[in-house]
Amino acid sequence: MFFANISLGSVAIPITEVFKSLFHLSVENTAWNFIIQDYRLPKALTAVMVGSGLSVCGLLMQTLFRNPLAGPFVLGVSSGASLGVALLIMGAAGFGGILGTALLGTWSLVIAAGLGSFLVMLAVLAVTVRVKDTMAILIIGLMFGSVTAAIVGVLAYFSPAEQLQQYIFWSFGSLGNNSWEGMLVLFICFIAGLSMSIFTIKPLNALLLGENYAKSQGLNIAKSRLIILIATCILAGAVTAFAGPIAFIGLAVPHITRQIFTTASHHILIPAVTLSGAIIMLICDSIAQIPFTDYTLPINAITSLVGAPVVIWLLVRKRKLLF
Amino acid sequence: MPNQQDITLQTKNLSIGYFHKNGNHIVAKNINFFSNKSELIGLVGSNGIGKSTLLRTLCKVQNALSGEIFINNQNLKSYTYETLAETLSVVLTETPASKNMTVAELVALGRQPYTNWLGTITENDKTHITQALEATEMMSFKDRKCYELSDGQLQRALIARALAQDTPIIILDEPTTHLDLYHRASILKLLKNLTKTTGKTILFSTHEIDLAIQLCDKMLVMTPEECYFGDPCQLIEAGHFSKLFPKNLIDFDVEVGRFKIIN
Numbered sequence: 176m177f178f179a180n181i182s183l184g185s186v187a188i189p190i191t192e193v194f195k196s197l198f199h200l201s202v203e204n205t206a207w208n209f210i211i212q213d214y215r216l217p218k219a220l221t222a223v224m225v226g227s228g229l230s231v232c233g234l235l236m237q238t239l240f241r242n243p244l245a246g247p248f249v250l251g252v253s254s255g256a257s258l259g260v261a262l263l264i265m266g267a268a269g270f271g272g273i274l275g276t277a278l279l280g281t282w283s284l285v286i287a288a289g290l291g292s293f294l295v296m297l298a299v300l301a302v303t304v305r306v307k308d309t310m311a312i313l314i315i316g317l318m319f320g321s322v323t324a325a326i327v328g329v330l331a332y333f334s335p336a337e338q339l340q341q342y343i344f345w346s347f348g349s350l351g352n353n354s355w356e357g358m359l360v361l362f363i364c365f366i367a368g369l370s371m372s373i374f375t376i377k378p379l380n381a382l383l384l385g386e387n388y389a390k391s392q393g394l395n396i397a398k399s400r401l402i403i404l405i406a407t408c409i410l411a412g413a414v415t416a417f418a419g420p421i422a423f424i425g426l427a428v429p430h431i432t433r434q435i436f437t438t439a440s441h442h443i444l445i446p447a448v449t450l451s452g453a454i455i456m457l458i459c460d461s462i463a464q465i466p467f468t469d470y471t472l473p474i475n476a477i478t479s480l481v482g483a484p485v486v487i488w489l490l491v492r493k494r495k496l497l498f
Numbered sequence: 499m500p501n502q503q504d505i506t507l508q509t510k511n512l513s514i515g516y517f518h519k520n521g522n523h524i525v526a527k528n529i530n531f532f533s534n535k536s537e538l539i540g541l542v543g544s545n546g547i548g549k550s551t552l553l554r555t556l557c558k559v560q561n562a563l564s565g566e567i568f569i570n571n572q573n574l575k576s577y578t579y580e581t582l583a584e585t586l587s588v589v590l591t592e593t594p595a596s597k598n599m600t601v602a603e604l605v606a607l608g609r610q611p612y613t614n615w616l617g618t619i620t621e622n623d624k625t626h627i628t629q630a631l632e633a634t635e636m637m638s639f640k641d642r643k644c645y646e647l648s649d650g651q652l653q654r655a656l657i658a659r660a661l662a663q664d665t666p667i668i669i670l671d672e673p674t675t676h677l678d679l680y681h682r683a684s685i686l687k688l689l690k691n692l693t694k695t696t697g698k699t700i701l702f703s704t705h706e707i708d709l710a711i712q713l714c715d716k717m718l719v720m721t722p723e724e725c726y727f728g729d730p731c732q733l734i735e736a737g738h739f740s741k742l743f744p745k746n747l748i749d750f751d752v753e754v755g756r757f758k759i760i761n
Binding site for chain 2 (some may be wrong): 238293305363372373374376377380382383384385388390391392393394395433438439442
């Protein structure tokens with residue numbers, strides 16, 4: 176899948192040439208070599224990390240909140256990142272001139288998105304300490320999402336067209352605009368988040384019983400919850416910062432994986448979700464390229480187009496989403 | 499008074515309730531009881547009398563207002579959640595949050611206090627899991643998903659999980675709700691057998707006063723005025739069961755040992 180993804184695009188490159196380029200063998204066409212090494216390879220790697228990261232994020236949240244609807248997009252983490260970016264892009268217009276352009280480096284975009292999602296996550300976390308009912312937490316998360324969307328709307332209303340367009344493009348989501356330096360930052364966050372989630376396997380399995388049972392088995396709930404939330408925050412924040420708010424992957428992939436593996440045990444689910452998240456994201460990205468044409472669709476549209484019917488199909492077939 | 503060494507669970511002048519800024523809300527006070535190994539203890543009382551509050555206090559989910567709780571002759575305050583998990587296991591009224599796991603997986607979760615950071619199941623853990631499944635007669639259901647089980651089977655699976663936790667004390671909050679008479683009796687009989695075969699102390703709250711009188715070694719009767727503790731026959735003779743409920747509708751018949759509707 177990974178190599179097929181690299182091979183496909185507006186310029187179709189034979190898969191044998193892809194392998195040659197990747198292993199530094201001589202490639203006849205230097206343009207192909209350039210496309211593969213500086214565009215397609217980073218994009219495919221980003222797709223893998225984005226897909227896995229968001230899916231693991233969704234899995235952690237679904238178990239933590241004991242709700243099959245939980246996911247980074249639903250709980251307002253992605254909207255938090257959007258707000259951060261919106262404030263940066265459209266707020267920069269307010270500063271005007273040199274300061275505005277200085278603020279708009281790629282790094283500041285990442286930091287703004289990360290901060291935004293972190294703040295929303297912190298707010299949700301603060302609420303979870305006070306509110307015990309997980310359904311209420313979910314609704315509060317949705318409310319945070321609405322509020323941030325509204326603020327973004329207000330900002331957009333007062334922003335000049337140029338900044339507005341820049342923000343809209345970011346919100347479409349993109350896997351392709353990532354430099355090798357950006358990849359490194361994403362990779363560090365991805366590995367950090369993923370290794371933290373390995374430490375949450377045992378607490379997550381205990382939480383399948385419910386918080387009271389988990390506590391009676393000697394689990395430190397507050398500590399586990401904090402680790403899980405920090406892991407989701409790192410993963411969702413980094414991914415959203417680099418690839419934009421990508422819908423449905425975090426929600427749908429854990430459900431698809433549970434259907435395939437028919438288990439709730441996180442020993443199996445964490446690696447399985449990591450893998451299937453990457454595969455599904457690569458498929459979505461390949462579709463977004465519309466092979467053999469010059470068009471590239473926004474990735475966010477594709478994940479929604481693929482994700483929503485899958486969730487509907489699962490619900491119709493099973494009539495109940497188990498987690 | 500039996501040998502102090504054999505006492506597994508004991509309370510001294512225990513008051514339970516909730517802490518408030520302006521005056522604590524006392525649910526029940528002067529609770530004194532003790533239990534030995536291999537004893538089945540029934541906790542009865544009307545709705546809202548504080549049975550669940552008492553059980554939560556014993557499990558360290560909430561703190562006692564005053565008085566002391568001793569588990570294996572050690573003050574409950576000296577236990578951490580980790581050490582308590584190896585001494586006391588629970589079966590709550592709530593069902594597992596996720597029912598998308600097999601009975602074997604559910605029971606295996608009971609081994610968590612003993613497993614490593616990843617929760618790896620060792621051969622020793624497997625022996626405990628098998629024993630727990632056999633003791634509760636759930637062996638043939640071990641590969642069933644929890645959502646496929648009946649209420650009675652799920653209750654047995656949850657008891658098996660508590661058994662796998664391998665603790666000298668098990669506390670159950672109303673294990674017989676939602677069950678028909680046959681399954682209520684079979685669950686309580688199972689608990690009775692477990693105390694005899696494993697030497698565990700089992701404390702459970704119930705509304706099945708008739709069944710509890712027949713099966714329990716000791717009973718704790720919570721009435722609005724006082725809490726009485728003793729073996730069922732003594733409690734009947736002292737007339738404590740008739741203090742459980744208001745006397746306008748039902749009364750306890752000391753002769754036959756059960757409640758009757760007043761005509």
